[in-house]
Amino acid sequence: MPNTTRADALLADLPRAGRGRLKVFLGAAPGVGKTYAMLQAAHTQLRQGVKLLAGVVETHGRAETEALLNGLPQQPLLRSEYRGVQLEEMDLDGLLSAPVQLVLVDELAHSNAPGSRHAKRWQDVQELLAAGIDVYTTINVQHLESLNDQVRGITGVQVRETVPDWIVQEAYELLLIDLPPRELLERLREGKVYVPEQARAAIDAFFSQTNLNALRELAMQTAAVYVDDELDKGYRQLGQSAPALRGRLVVGIDGDEQAERLVRHASRVAERRHLPWSLVHVDNGRPRDEQSRLRLQSAQLLAERLGGEVVLLRAGEVAKTLIQHARERRANLLLVGQSRLRWHRRLLGGGLAARLLRDAHGLEINVLDHEQTSAPVARPGNHSAGWFDYALAVLATGLASALAWGVSSVLALPNISLVFLAAVLLVAVRSSLGPALVCAALSFLAYDFLFIPPNFSFSIQREEDVLTLLFFLLMAALTGNLAARQRRQLQALRETQEETTQLLDLSRKLTAATDRKAVISAAAQHFSDWKDVEMCLLNRDGAQGWLIETGGPVSFTEAERAAADWAWNHDQPAGQGTDTLPISHWWWLPLTVEDGPLALLGVRSRASQPLSGQRRRLLMALSQPLAQALARARLAHDLEAARLHGETEQLRSALLASVSHDLRTPLTTMRGSIDTLLALGEAIPLQDRRELLEGTRDEAERLDRYIQNLLDMTRLGHGALKLARDWVAPADIVASALNRLRAVLAPLQVQIDVPGQLPLLHIHAALIEQALINVLENAARFSPPQGRLALQAGADERELWFAVSDQGPGIPEAERAQIFDMFYTAARGDRGGQGTGLGLAICQGMVGAHGGRITVAEGIDGMGTCISLFLPLPEQPAPGTEELEHED
Template sequence: MSDSGRADALLADLPAAGRGRLNVFLGAAPGVGKTFAMLQAAQARLRQGVRVRAGVVETHGRGETAALLAGLPVQAALRRDYQGVAVAEMDLDGLLADPPQLVLVDELAHSNAPGSRHAKRWQDVQELLDAGLDVYTTVNVQHLESLNDRIRDITGVQVRETVPDWLLQDAFELVLIDLPPRELLERLRDGKVYVPEQARAAIDAFFSQTNLTALRELAMQAAAARVDADLARRYRQHGREAPAVRGRLLVGIAGDEAADRLVRHASEVAQRRHLPWSAVHVDTGAVGDEHSRARLQAAQQLSERLGGEVVLLRGGEVVRTLLEHARERRASLLLVGHGDRRGWRRGLAERLLRRGDGLEISVLDGEGARHARRTRPRRPPLRATDYLLATVAALVASALAWGVSRYLALPNISLVFLAAVLLVAVRSSPGPALACAVLSFLAYDVLFIPPAFSFTIQRQEDVLTLLFFLLMAALTGNLAARQRRQLTALRQAQRETTALLELSRRLTAATDSEAIYSATAQQFGQWPALDACLVVRDGDSAWRLVAAAEGSPGSSVEARAAAFAARFAEPERAAADWAWQHERPAGTGTDTLPGGRWWWWPLSGEDGALALLGVRGRDGRPLSAARRRLLAALGQPVAQALARARLAEDLEAARLHGETEQLRSALLASVSHDLRTPLTAMRGAIDSLLALGEAIPLADRRALLEGTRDEAERLDRYIQNLLDMTRLGHGGLTLNRDWVAPADIVASALGRLRPMLAPLRLETRLADPLPLLHVHAALIEQALVNVLENAARFSPADGRLQVAVEADADELRFVVRDEGPGIPEAERERVFDMFYTAARGDRGAAGSGLGLAICQGMLGAHGGRVSVGEGLDGRGTGMVLHLPLPAQPAVEVER
């Protein structure tokens, strides 16, 4: 065995992170001592220092059981009024508000009073486990969902309160509480289980010696199955091969009354053989009645509760589709009902046995299956319009055939009737098509087979012709109707696939959460029978509508939001809160808070729920299982897109944080250059003037003052750069554009930097003529000043500095070239980063690195850019300021 498999087996023994452990005390019947054993175990845990609380414990008046409650804290029951009767229920919110370490919950299969958060008590237990609380609970074997039919067959009683089998499979520990039937019957007679009157009725109706023995065997089988699973896991933990899972079990279900029985039997067989299993329904396109669809939906929901996979297939032939799916999934066992066998038609089981080579096929045939055959599902009501169409088609075909009979031979006339049969089959169903075939057969005999206008047939070959015509008409009609059903099914599948692909395409183009919300609303807005919405929870636990696909198409988002808020009543809010917290569906159509009108599906990522998808049918009916599965499938890419958007936002935040830290470090290094250096020079000059005063020659005093002024101007330019960068970063830069000549900008910039440029050989080249620029003149001048100052700082003494202005049809360029050290090609893009030069450390060249960053920001605000190239004669650096040229203004000519 691989190390990974052994590790998985070891991890399976550990509870999920933050989830509590479930201990189940299982018994064969009431009175075997489950509650007593649970309280004994709780008392032992209490003595160990564990904080234990009894959530709900039913003593049924038994003194020895009530005595074990002594010393155990008890959570006060929650009283609910149901039809004028006060019903006591477990206070789930009270337990969650002040959580103990261990909660005692008796009678796991109990149904909660209407109005409770969950329909079943086992769902309350799941919420306690999700909150990290350990739970001790009790249940009888008759309440297991997969055994429901067998319990009815054994006892004659249909148990209404059931729990899914996966609860026992996921339990941390299963304890079987066993008591021989004779001792249990003695306890019943002694009044230790029920009061004497109830005990006598219970013995007569349920607790017979035979029933208790059978229930005891079922309880032992359930415990043995759990022991087998635990043993296999122990083998894997020690690195030894466990019994291999052999294939898969498939159970074929339809909308008949045997569907539930098939599903429960499949769950039991799969559990006994340790097989994964699927409930498969083949949709041939035939329209069933409402009862059939309801039974099919109930069987699919039962499959999900029992831990099976629900599969919907579409095909024209049930047997071939089932066998193809079984081969694709590498199934080893196929379970079906016996079905019908009427005349020449073979039942489903017989056809599977004939064609399913290499596949084990089990056929369930019992009282339930025979009852299902006796009461076959009702067919859809006949549509009078379809049969009227068949009659009219036969009459029209007869008239048309009579009209062309003088021109065509008798065998060719039958094609007219066949065309009518095909037309009816394509437009309706096999029944009307067969009716049209029979009417066409009669018309063909009466009108065209001699003797005319008589059902008598004189020639033997005409008998064969008529029979062959009837056979061909029936076959072609049935084939056309089947193709029509398949076409309808394929169209439905295509619509679902198209919806998924369209949503995926829209989500791919969405770059942020708002775009994802909008794309989702557009997709669900295409379904006229549904209202859909997306809601998220803000930090203050308030719900916020982020997308809505409801109301009239022309209504505004605000109107839809207001309409939704008006309908977001307390039942909807409670269901949404629960779905968000537990990441499981809630609301109408589920067993959790079903009192509202909306079905809530959480769109979850790795870190929890990202949004809630709310859907309701406009007709007020709960969504079908197929529609819920489709919505869940569509919700998956939405959840992935939201997780991707959140990840992108987190990465962007991390990047900005990193850049901020880098900026802070660079700022500190920059301050050491551009603030400390001029301040030090200014302080030195001022100290000299104060200390020596008139002793300093006049020329030297003037030089000290001019140096102080230059350093002050340098400091002012640096502070101005900081202010400009702040305005650019916060969007506070306002462009007051005007028409200006490029030569004026160059002249003003050179004038401002005359002292700095004095040691250099300045060359100015301006093209003639130059177009006007429609810009903020002061900003462009500042950008040019920054570039010139940067070039002057790095130019050698007596070096050349060239300023040129060029223009073409699309843009105007300010070009500044120097003979400095130049910039390596790999670093030319980085010179526009803030504090680039300062980041080199205190030994780097003077300058903050802000000037070029500001230059790029100012030109970018005008739609321009800055580029870096070569300097003069292959040396130094060339900075080019690109500005777009607008259409030139009209020039007025004086007359």
């Protein structure tokens, strides 16, 4: 045995991280002592220092049980009123909030009061286990879902409260509490199980010795299966070879009255043989009434609860499709129900079971016989085809007869039959097999009555005419059958294509979505075509409330809010049609990835009926690409935030690096001028004093510009770069920058080329203006006196650019990649000379924060430097809306 298999077996014996352990006390019937044994085990745990609470324990007035319960700490029950009756239920929230390690929960199969969070008590237990709390619980064998039909056959009583078998199978420990039937009956007569009046009725109706023996055997079988699993696990933990997997069980069902019974039988067979199993329904396009669809949906939901896989296939041949699917899944056992053979099935090769036995070579075929029940009373609307289809068959026969009578003088008698065959084919294509066969029979009679001698009589004189009529009837039936089958297959293909189209259409729309808003918009656009349901997408609003991102409106009653919260917190569907808060009007489906839910999809039928199983599966399939798109949008947002944070940190570092140089230079100049004026005073000639004061003023203006820039930089905040974007004309930015630098640019020949019809920019205007000022000041500093300086602006489909060119010394091509380094200090770099600007590193940070870039090239006439600022162009706003849009 591989070491990994042994390790998996050892790990399987450990409790899952953060999950509690379940111990089940199983009995064959009430009164065998399950609750008493559970309380005794609880006292043992209490003496060992385990913190425990009795969540709910039913003593049924038994003195010994009540004495044991009184010695344990108990959680008070919740009281509620339903239809004038006071009900008591377990306080789930109180137990979850208590500092407890073990909870006692009696009667696992109990149904909670209407309005409770969960419909069943076993769901409360699952939530306790998920919270890391151990649970002791009790259950009788007749409450296991897969045994429901067997218990009804044994006792004649239909048990309404059931528990999925996987609850017991996943228990960490199962303890069988057994009591011989004679002793249990004696306890009943002594009133130790029920009060005397109820005991006598129970003995007569349920607690007969025969019934108790049968239930006792079922309980022992269930315990034996659990023991077999534990034994198998123990061998694998020892590193010895476990029994090989013996294939798979495939059960094929239709929407008949035996569907649920067949599912329960399949679950028990799979459990006893230790086989995984699948429930398969082959949709051959045959029309179904509403009752059949509901039975099929109920059987599929039951299979999901019992741990089976639900598969829906579409094909024309049911038997061949089942065999092919069983072989693809490496199944060795195929289970079906016994068909009710009708005459047309016998004529066409027998029922489903007969065809499987004939064609399924190498597969074990099990057939479950149907129960002997009275035939259902035929009701209007239960037929596979409506009255309109049969009326169409009659009308088509009449029209074919009239047309055949009209052409009988032109066409030979054998050719007239083609007119009736065309009518049969038309009815089969437009309806189904039943009306087509009716049309074939009517056409047979009309052909005989009108055209076979003697005319206007059903008698036949010539023997060859009998053979002609028989061949006509056979061809009509076969033609109708084939046409109806092709129509069913076409309908099935159309439904499959519709589902595939839904997935492809949604995936295509989501592929083009780059952020969460776009993903939500694409989903809303896709689901807007679903006219039979209402859809909405919710998200948390930061205060544990709900924010409706699209769809609705949603009236958040207490039940709706509780269902939505539970679905979000437990990553499972809740609401209408589920076992969790089914009184909700919405079905809530969390859109989840590995690290938790990203949104909550709400669906409500406009017809106020639960969603069909097919629609639920389609929504589950669509939820996967939608969740992945939301995850991708979140990842893109996080990456953009990280990039923005990196640009911010780079800008801050460059800012701090420049402070020591760019602030000190003007301050040193100003201090030197002031010290000279103070020391020499009137001894300095008037002209010299004037130059010193003008120099001090110029340095003060430079310092003022730099301090203004520092004030703008304080808007960066502490977390990420905050851009106060607005719609700005490029010409306004250029005009403002030139106005602030008029004194600096005065000695130069400045050429401005900025078209007035450039697109608007959605930017933080102060930052881009400061970046342009830095580039202009840098160009002016290195330009010769009376040199030329050019400022141009332009745009293409994606970007708008500002270009500043000078006639300075220029930057060698080998050094152009370094000038954006905050530590670059070459003499000809942007920090060479007097270097009073923030530098190109800061400019790059300002432009990069907007998603733009900076390039360096040669300047005017191949001399100097040309620095260009490129900014992305967003979609232009509608006229008159620029002042309404603002983005942080």
